[in-house]
Amino acid sequence: MTAPALSAPKITVANPGWLTAAIMLATIMQVLDTTIANVALPHMAASLGATQEEITWVLTSYIVASAIATPMTGWVADKVGRRMVFMGAIIGFTLTSVLCGLSLGLPEMILFRVFQGIFGAVLIPLAQAVLLDINPREKVGQAMAIYGAGIMVGPIIGPTLGGYLTEVFNWRYVFFINLPIGIVALLGVMAFMPREEIHHRKFDLFGFSMLAIAMGSLQLMLDRGQSEGWFESVEIWLYLGLTISGMWAFVIHCLDNQDAFVDLKMFRDRNFVMGLVFIFIIGMTLFSGLALLPPLLQKLLGYPVIETGLVMAPRGVGTMVSMILVGRLVARFDARGLVLFGLLVTAASLHVMAGFDTQMGSMPIMVSGVMQGFGLGFVFVPLSTLTYATIETKYRADATAFFSLVRNVGSGVGISVVTAVLSRMTTVNHEEIASTLTASAPELRAALPQLMSNSAYYASIADQLVSQQSAMIAYIDNFILMFVFTLAVVPIVFLLRNPKHHAPKA
Known part of the structure; x- marks a missing residue:
C-alpha cells in the first residue's frame, strides 16, 4: 500500500x-x-x-x-x-x-x-x-x-x-x-x-502607536510593580492608565478602519483565540517556575550557580524527549488529547514541587523538573498546531506575532504574580510562625535550649530558621497557585476544534 x-x-x-x-x-x-x-x-x-x-x-x-x-x-x-x-x-x-x-x-x-x-x-x-x-x-x-x-x-x-x-x-x-x-x-x-x-501594505501609524503605548506600559508596570510597591505608587497607576487607554483606542480604531494596523477579523477564529488564552496561562506557569527555582536553590538551599544549572538541566532533557515523541504523535492522534495529557503531567510535577522542604536532596527537584519539561513539551507543540489549524494563511504573520506577544505578556504577568506572592507570603508566614514561638514553647526549648540564656546570638539563629521556613512555605504557596492555574486551563482544551475537520482557508 x-x-x-x-x-x-x-x-x-x-x-x-x-x-x-x-x-x-x-x-x-x-x-x-x-x-x-x-x-x-x-x-x-x-x-x-x-x-x-x-x-x-x-x-x-x-x-x-x-x-x-x-x-x-x-x-x-x-x-x-x-x-x-x-x-x-x-x-x-x-x-x-x-x-x-x-x-x-x-x-x-x-x-x-x-x-x-x-x-x-x-x-x-x-x-x-x-x-x-x-x-x-x-x-x-x-x-x-x-x-x-x-x-x-x-x-x-x-x-x-x-x-x-x-x-x-x-x-x-x-x-x-x-x-x-x-x-x-x-x-x-x-x-x-x-x-x-512583496505585499504593499499601508502602515497604520495611529494603530501601531496605541498598541505600542499599551504594550510598553503593561511591561513597565509588570517589571517595576514589585520594586515600586504596586498600586501604592503613582508610577504604576500611570502605567495602568496608559495600558487601558492605549488598548481601548487601538481596538476602537481597528474596528472603525479598513486599513488598520491589525485586521481584527483573525480573532473570529475560535482555535486562534482559545490558543491565545491557553498560551497566556501556560506562559505564566512555564516562566514562573523558571523564575522561582534559581533563587530557591541558591538563596534558600545554598546551591552554587553552576550546580543550580546542573540540577535544573533534567527539565531540558524532559522537554527534548517530549518534543521528539510529540512531533511523531501529533500527526496520528487528536492533538487535544496530547495537550490534555501534557497538562496533567505538568500539574503532577507541580504537586511534587508543593512537597519541597529545606532538608531535601536534589532528587525531588530533578524528578519534578523532568516531569514538568516532559509535560510542557506535550502542551506546547500540539497547542501551536491547534492554534493555527483553522486560521486563514494570509493572517499567519500577524497571528504568530500576537501568539508570541501574548506568551511574553503571560510570562511577565506570571513572574510578577509569583514574585508578589513570594514577598507577601514570606512576611505573613514569618509573623505567624514567630507569634507561636515563645521562649517557653516546648518545641523551641527542645530544639534550641540555649535560647533560655537570653543570648542575642541564639535568638538570631532562631530568627534565621523562622525566615528560612517562612520563605519555603511561600515558595510552596506559589507552586500550589501554579498547580491551580494549570488545572484551570483544562476546560479550554475541549473548546478547541479538531484540525482534521476544519482546514484553513488559503
Whole structure:
C-alpha cells in the first residue's frame, strides 16, 4: 500500500531541513538572551558603575522594546519580504549583542539593549510563520516540535550558561556568545530561504502607536510593580492608565478602519483565540517556575550557580524527549488529547514541587523538573498546531506575532504574580510562625535550649530558621497557585476544534 500524498506547502524550498536549522539557531539565540543575562547583573552593576536598582533596566529595556516591536512583524514582513526581514533582524541582533558586550557605561548598555529587543522581537514569530509555510499540513506538528524545542529549552539553559560564562570568563561573554551563532544563522538564511512576493501594505501609524503605548506600559508596570510597591505608587497607576487607554483606542480604531494596523477579523477564529488564552496561562506557569527555582536553590538551599544549572538541566532533557515523541504523535492522534495529557503531567510535577522542604536532596527537584519539561513539551507543540489549524494563511504573520506577544505578556504577568506572592507570603508566614514561638514553647526549648540564656546570638539563629521556613512555605504557596492555574486551563482544551475537520482557508 502506498503512503498518501502530502499536501503542498505554501512555500516550496529546496532544502527545508537546512533552512529549519538556520531558523532555529536564530530563534534559540533570541530566546537564550532573555534569560542568560539575568545571572550576570551583579557583575554588570559593578563594572558599569550602576546600583542594583539601576542595573535592572538592562532587562526592562529589552523586554519593553521587544513587546512594542513584536506586533510590527506582520507588516514589516509584508512590506520588505520575510527573507530580508530575517536577515536584517539577525544582523541587527548580533551586532547589538556585540555592542552590549563592549559597553562601558549604563546609558549605552540600555540603548543597545533597546535595539537588541527591537531586532530580536521579529525573529520568533517570523520563524514560526516560515516553518508553517514551508511544511505540508501533515508535517506541521513536527515543525512545531522543532520550533518548540528552541522556545522552551532556551530559557532553561540560559541561566546555567550565563552563570558559567560569567564565572569562568566575564559577563561580557553572555553577549559575545551570540556572534558565532548569529553568523551561522545568517549564512543559513541567505543560502536556503527563497525570495518571495512583496505585499504593499499601508502602515497604520495611529494603530501601531496605541498598541505600542499599551504594550510598553503593561511591561513597565509588570517589571517595576514589585520594586515600586504596586498600586501604592503613582508610577504604576500611570502605567495602568496608559495600558487601558492605549488598548481601548487601538481596538476602537481597528474596528472603525479598513486599513488598520491589525485586521481584527483573525480573532473570529475560535482555535486562534482559545490558543491565545491557553498560551497566556501556560506562559505564566512555564516562566514562573523558571523564575522561582534559581533563587530557591541558591538563596534558600545554598546551591552554587553552576550546580543550580546542573540540577535544573533534567527539565531540558524532559522537554527534548517530549518534543521528539510529540512531533511523531501529533500527526496520528487528536492533538487535544496530547495537550490534555501534557497538562496533567505538568500539574503532577507541580504537586511534587508543593512537597519541597529545606532538608531535601536534589532528587525531588530533578524528578519534578523532568516531569514538568516532559509535560510542557506535550502542551506546547500540539497547542501551536491547534492554534493555527483553522486560521486563514494570509493572517499567519500577524497571528504568530500576537501568539508570541501574548506568551511574553503571560510570562511577565506570571513572574510578577509569583514574585508578589513570594514577598507577601514570606512576611505573613514569618509573623505567624514567630507569634507561636515563645521562649517557653516546648518545641523551641527542645530544639534550641540555649535560647533560655537570653543570648542575642541564639535568638538570631532562631530568627534565621523562622525566615528560612517562612520563605519555603511561600515558595510552596506559589507552586500550589501554579498547580491551580494549570488545572484551570483544562476546560479550554475541549473548546478547541479538531484540525482534521476544519482546514484553513488559503
